[in-house]
Every structure is written in structure tokens, then in C-alpha cells.
Amino acid sequence: MDTETASVRTFKYGNNLEVKIELNDCISFLKSLKDESIDLIVTDPAYSGMNNKLKLGKGRIVGEYKQKGTENGKWFVEFEDSEENYHLFLQECKRVLKKDTGHIYIMFDSFSLLSLGHLMREYFDVKNIITWDKINMGMGHYFRRRHEYIIFATNGNNRKIRNRSFPDVWRFKRIHHSKYPTQKPVELFQAMIYASAEEGFTVCDPFLGSGSSAIAAIKNNCRFLGCDIASNAFTANVERIHHYLKTKEDIYQPKPCHIEGEPVFWE
């Protein structure tokens, strides 16, 4: 049976599988998880660095959502991405991830890749940096941005990904006019989960946003645990996951983001 409190929601689905989402801060959420209880972390943190350093036009990058915003005029709070906080975050990711088999994917923009990405080597065995090619250009004064990065690492083990033929450039269209700011294509998380998880694995995302990672975990028949600090993210997840499990329709991403005619590696 599904369960519900003001800050935790659990959905049952499939063959004894569960999706559990929480309204919580990433560190206190991770601290509540047992050692080595997670098979795979896939996450897309809200970095403050890029937005603090790069001003575009009259506002900050997330400024366009100002009118919709709830917290200090912003849609969501950004994770204070000081090195100190990031160490805490990575320490907790390492502790909860299984040692023998755990894999982790963390997304970075160009700014945070240089300022924080290198810290991943202190905790994990970094195997590659994947480039997400968003196909269409975004904003930017010095070359308009068309990509983001994903660092892929293991928790010191040599567990392989599903297939050696997957490339390290992934082409999925960005979502225009998304319902949730910085909403990523479900396909992006599907690629991570398909490459690194088997059915029934436990996948975790401590920066849920709109919940694209949760939908991708369901599509891969995985258990899922996630949190977000923003109440509008929690509400969006409850609505999106509930509707998806009932109807198989994704109300936050009605159209696919993969390029027509181009094979995706989970098919």
C-alpha cells in the first residue's frame, strides 16, 4: 500500500518495488540511509557557483523563473557548493554506496566541473566524463552553452557497465519551457540507470528536482529513494510519479527528447 506523510511519500509498484521520496536536505537525507544500502547514485545538484559568477543580461540564470518563485524570488534554493559542503556530500554518498558494486553519476556545469569535479577523485574511482549534447544552444556570452557534463565513477570497485559499446557523448534534446526549472530529460537518467543497474537495484537521487530520475528508475524496474529541499519539488514529484504509475503518461515530459531515427542504447 502507498503511504503518505507531509514530507515522505512511498509508492509501491511492479514486483515488490518501491519509490520513496522525501522533502529533506541532501545531507540529512543521506545521513538517514544505512551504510552500503545503495547500488547507484544518479544526481544533478543545484550548484550556486555558476549562477553567482555568471550574470546574464539583467538577472541571474535562474532569474527567469523569478515570477514563479517561492523562496527569495527564486524557484528553488541552490546547494551551497563550497568545497566544505561538497566534501560532506561526497563522504555521505561514498558511505551509502555499496563498496563492491556501487556506481555514481554526478552532473556538472562547466563552472562546477572545474571548481568541484576534481574532489570526486578523493572519494571515488573516476572512470570517465560523459558529455551531454543538448542539441540546441542555450545562453552564454562567450560561446553559447550546448552541453553539460556527467562524471561517472565507481566506489573503488571494477564492476563494469552493461555494454562496452556505449559512447561518452549523449545526444538528447534539452526540454524547452519545462514545467520545472532545470528539468532534465528522463532519457539522460535512463542512460545512466540502464548502463549501471539491473532490475531491482536501489537507485538514489538526493537532488530530485522534478523527478526525472525517479521516472527513469521506474522505467528500469528499480527501487528508488530521493529527496529535494524545496516543497514545490516534493509536490511536483508526488503528482508526476503518481500519475505515471497510474497511466504510464509523464505529465512533466510528454514528448521524448531522443533524436528521431537515432538509436538509444537501451533499445
Ligand SMILES: C[S@@+](CC[C@H](N)C(=O)[O-])C[C@H]1O[C@@H](n2cnc3c(N)ncnc32)[C@H](O)[C@@H]1O
Ligand atoms: C538542478 S535541480 C534538479 C533537476 C532534476 N534533475 C530534474 O530533472 O528536474 C536541483 C534541485 O536541487 C534542490 N536542492 C538545492 N539544495 C538542496 C539541498 N541542500 N538538498 C536537497 N535538494 C536541494 C533544488 O530544490 C532543485 O530542485
